Amino acid sequence: MKTLLKKRFSIGITGIFLLVLGSCASHYSISDIKTRQYPVNDSTIAYVDSSIYNYIRPYHDSLDKIMSEILVYSEQNIGKGSPEGLLGNFTTDALLHQTNLKCDSLNIKHADFAFGNSGGLRMSLPTGEVTLGRVFELMPFENTILILDMNHDQLKTLFQYVVQRKGIPLAGIRLKISKTGYQDVTINGVPYDSTKTYRVATNDYLSNGGDGMMFLRDVQSKTDIELKVRDSYIREMRSINQQDKKLKVVLDGRVSEIQ
Amino acid sequence: MEEFQKYNRRNFIKQIGLAGGALALTSIPNDLLAAAGQTKITILHTNDTHSRIDPFPASDPKFGGMGGVARRMQLINKIRSEEKNVLLFDSGDIFQGTPYFNYYGGELEIKLMSAMKYDAATMGNHDFDGGINGFAKQLPHAKFPFLCSNYDFSKTVLAGKTQYYTIIEKENIRIGVFGLGIELQGLVDEKCFEKTMHKNPLDTANVIAKNLKDNEKCDIIICLSHLGYRYDGSRKVSDAVLAEQSDNIDLILGGHTHTFLDDPVAFKNLKGNKVLVAQTGFGGIRLGRIDFLIEKKSGKISHKNSTVKIS
Numbered sequence: 129m130k131t132l133l134k135k136r137f138s139i140g141i142t143g144i145f146l147l148v149l150g151s152c153a154s155h156y157s158i159s160d161i162k163t164r165q166y167p168v169n170d171s172t173i174a175y176v177d178s179s180i181y182n183y184i185r186p187y188h189d190s191l192d193k194i195m196s197e198i199l200v201y202s203e204q205n206i207g208k209g210s211p212e213g214l215l216g217n218f219t220t221d222a223l224l225h226q227t228n229l230k231c232d233s234l235n236i237k238h239a240d241f242a243f244g245n246s247g248g249l250r251m252s253l254p255t256g257e258v259t260l261g262r263v264f265e266l267m268p269f270e271n272t273i274l275i276l277d278m279n280h281d282q283l284k285t286l287f288q289y290v291v292q293r294k295g296i297p298l299a300g301i302r303l304k305i306s307k308t309g310y311q312d313v314t315i316n317g318v319p320y321d322s323t324k325t326y327r328v329a330t331n332d333y334l335s336n337g338g339d340g341m342m343f344l345r346d347v348q349s350k351t352d353i354e355l356k357v358r359d360s361y362i363r364e365m366r367s368i369n370q371q372d373k374k375l376k377v378v379l380d381g382r383v384s385e386i387q
Numbered sequence: 388m389e390e391f392q393k394y395n396r397r398n399f400i401k402q403i404g405l406a407g408g409a410l411a412l413t414s415i416p417n418d419l420l421a422a423a424g425q426t427k428i429t430i431l432h433t434n435d436t437h438s439r440i441d442p443f444p445a446s447d448p449k450f451g452g453m454g455g456v457a458r459r460m461q462l463i464n465k466i467r468s469e470e471k472n473v474l475l476f477d478s479g480d481i482f483q484g485t486p487y488f489n490y491y492g493g494e495l496e497i498k499l500m501s502a503m504k505y506d507a508a509t510m511g512n513h514d515f516d517g518g519i520n521g522f523a524k525q526l527p528h529a530k531f532p533f534l535c536s537n538y539d540f541s542k543t544v545l546a547g548k549t550q551y552y553t554i555i556e557k558e559n560i561r562i563g564v565f566g567l568g569i570e571l572q573g574l575v576d577e578k579c580f581e582k583t584m585h586k587n588p589l590d591t592a593n594v595i596a597k598n599l600k601d602n603e604k605c606d607i608i609i610c611l612s613h614l615g616y617r618y619d620g621s622r623k624v625s626d627a628v629l630a631e632q633s634d635n636i637d638l639i640l641g642g643h644t645h646t647f648l649d650d651p652v653a654f655k656n657l658k659g660n661k662v663l664v665a666q667t668g669f670g671g672i673r674l675g676r677i678d679f680l681i682e683k684k685s686g687k688i689s690h691k692n693s694t695v696k697i698s
Contacts, residue, residue, distance in 0.1 A: 173458045180457045183502055184440060187487065187495045195486050205448055250484060254446040262444075264486040269516065336576050 195261030199365040202375040207252035211295025211305065211383040215252060218377045219267075220244045220299035222364035223357060227273055227329040230353050239275050239329035240315050241300030243286070245339045248331070248357075249297070258365060258375065267358040271331040277349035280322045285343045287313065295383040302382045311386075331357050426558045428607065428679040429470045431463060433477045434642030435511065435669035437484030438496055443670065454671040460503050462674055462695060467504075472557040475504060476564065478642035479511025479613035482522075484670070492517050493525045501530040507553055509534050509566030509611040511642060515579045519543050534566030534611055537591040539584035552595055554603055560681055563599030566611040567592055567629070569643060588614055588624045589632055596635035607679060607688070610636050615643040616666055630654035630662040637688075638663050638677065645669040651677065651692055667694060 206214045224242035231238050251265040278286065290296055291305045303313040313320035330344075332352075337345045368375055442455035467473050477500065482493045493514075500508065510533055514522055523544045526533070536551040552565035567588045571580045592610060599605040610629070617627040626641040634657040641664055651665035667673040677692035 173461050176457045176461045177464070180460045180502075183499060184457065184495070187491060188441065191486055191490055207448075252448060254448065256446065261486055264489060265484065268438075268484050268486075268489065270489070333576055336578075337573055338576065340573060342573065 195259060195264065197260045198257045198369075199260055199263065199362060200258050200369040200375045202253055202255055202258050204376065205252060205255050206375070206377055208246055208249055209379070210246075211385055212379050212381070213246075213297070214377040214379065215249050215266075216244065216246060216295075216297030217299070217379065217382070218253075218375070219249060219361060220297040223273060223360045224299040224329055226355065226360035226363050227275065227353060229363075230273075230355050231275075234353060236275075236351065236353075237327060239300075240326045241298065242329040243290075243299075243301075243334075244297035244331065244357075245334055246293075246296060247339055248333065253375070260362065263358060263361055263365070267361060269333065269357070271333050271357045273329055273353050273355045273357055273360060274332055274335045275351040275353060276328045276330065276335060276344065276347045277325050278328050278347055279325050282343060282347055283320075283326060283328075286328075289341065289343075290383065294385070298382055304384050304386045306386050424682060426560055426681045427470065427472060428557055428560060428562065428681060429466065429473045430609070430638070430640075430675075430677045430679065431466065431473060431475045432640045432665065432667065432675040432677075433459070433671060433673075434613075434640065434667055435480040435645055436477065436496070436671045437480055437513070437669060438482055438488040438493070439485060439670040440487050440495060440499070441485070443672075450670060450672055456499050456503075456671060459671055459674060460499070463503055466676070472560075474506045474555060474557075474562065476609070476611055476640055477505055477508035478611045478640050478666075479509045479566075479568070480513045480642060480669075481508065481511070483513040483516045488517070492521055494528060497525045497528040501528060505531045506555060507532050507534050507564050507566070507611065509613055510538070510549070510568055511613040512569055512571060512575050515571065515575045515583075518579050519545055519581050519583065523548065534564060535568055536565045536595050537586040537588050538568050539586060542582035542584075545583075552599060554599070554605060560607070561603065561605045562607045562609065563596075563603055563605030564609045564611060565592070565595045565599070566613075568613050569615065588612075589629060592629055592633055592636065596633060600635040606681065607638070608636050610639045612639050613642045616641055616646040616648070616664065617644070626664045626666075627652075627654065630656060630664050632657065633662065634658050634660075636662055638665070640675070641666040647673070649694060651675075663690070663692075665692065 443450040647668035651663040
């Protein structure tokens with residue numbers, strides 16, 4: 129406490145000099161004064177006027193009825209990671225699985241693999257109850273799923289993008305990345321075939337060139353399967369829960385770094 | 388006469404210095420300031436609140452129980468009851484992040500900001516997420532201007548509905564405030580921003596700030612920026628770049644990068660003057676505060692800032 133008093137006193141003294149100098153300086157200048165952070169916890173803002181809640185309540189209550197639904201129970205905290213993360217793995221696996229179920233009902237060809245963007249994963253998932261509201265926070269955007277028919281040139285650019293970003297969320301594909309390149313690409317356990325066109329599931333944001341993926345704008349054939357990205361996660365979770373299972377995700381080395 | 392004033396000032400400062408053991412600079416009574424010919428302008432600010440109406444759920448590993456608009460409003464009301472000249476700003480990304488946005492399109496976010504008496508805000512990239520029409524639809528709920536100086540909306544439904552800048556006067560002190568937005572191409576889907584044109588933020592900022600200084604005779608110039616704090620190894624214009632390459636801005640209230648700056652960071656501008664850059668993370672977890680002490684005659688400014696954690 130004593131040192132605090134001293135410090136403040138010395139600030140006061142400094143202030144004198146600045147003010148004296150200030151009177152003959154330019155129109156005005158900003159002097160550097162010590163800064164402080166005020167933590168405010170429940171005890172400092174313990175009371176909130178009920179009139180404030182009145183603004184929020186009608187919106188909150190009707191939304192809460194919908195959003196408090198428990199979709200699944202999670203065995204672990206599921207967060208992002210690099211080059212591979214639990215959240216990236218779960219969301220892209222769910223997207224690919226639900227895309228292919230949708231393909232069955234549309235009677236169109238499956239997607240071979242899927243990719244997403246880490247920046248689009250806005251919130252981690254907690255251990256225990258995963259509510260619908262939480263999934264909205266994880267995936268607040270209204271993006272839809274597209275299947276892109278990609279040729280070798282376009283896929284090369286995509287793989288190089290994976291290298292540059294040190295891994296992105298992927299499903300149905302494995303590859304090794306170094307600082308400069310990639311190798312050992314397998315798709316559904318089969319080595320990558322550069323003569324083939326692959327069907328690749330992703331979201332419309334990336335497909336339209338988002339997150340630096342301008343090269344995806346050149347892809348000629350894109351199929352909108354009319355399924356929202358968020359709904360693919362929700363369907364996957366409900367289905368796990370219906371099988372009386374819990375949500376469990378592992379890192380399986382689908383993207384690994386080599387020297 | 389001048390000597391006399393200096394002497395009095397000195398005594399005044401001494402008193403504060405001595406009393407300072409118990410009093411932070413922010414809590415100097417306003418009548419004491421007035422007696423010394425000083426005025427205090429209190430700036431409060433948020434950024435990237437992202438539709439966080441309710442506090443983060445208790446189960447959140449990082450931010451459990453923190454934030455919440457009701458508590459923010461209570462806090463702001465308390466500060467308003469203590470301070471005479473309070474200004475409240477937001478630096479964009481008001482929308483997107485909770486189902487409140489998905490279900491109500493941003494209506495509640497804007498209504499609450501009006502209730503909290505925000506003085507101005509700028510648009511972040513996510514404020515385009517409901518499309519430019521979605522944003523325009525919520526604008527009538529805003530009792531404060533949206534300041535966008537480097538988005539050209541002339542070919543969109545937002546034409547004429549935002550302002551380049553605003554000037555707020557408190558006790559004869561003129562505070563000029565303008566807004567800067569980030570490049571949308573590659574960040575926001577084109578179908579959302581439509582024919583919005585993005586102009587170079589640096590050039591725009593210097594033109595606007597010079598106008599605020601020279602023609603509008605502003606005493607303090609504040610930029611609400613959604614450019615992002617800093618991009619290492621990139622030439623992209625950030626708040627750090629803007630601060631160093633500008634010549635009239637005093638304070639940049641930033642956003643976009645969700646940077647938790649415990650204290651504003653001081654930069655030197657082209658004239659060698661100090662520019663402060665502040666940002667309060669995201670989600671309404673914190674409320675930033677910067678107090679400018681202004682002496683009318685010499686126009687001398689000093690400041691004191693603090694970040695208030697809402698937990």
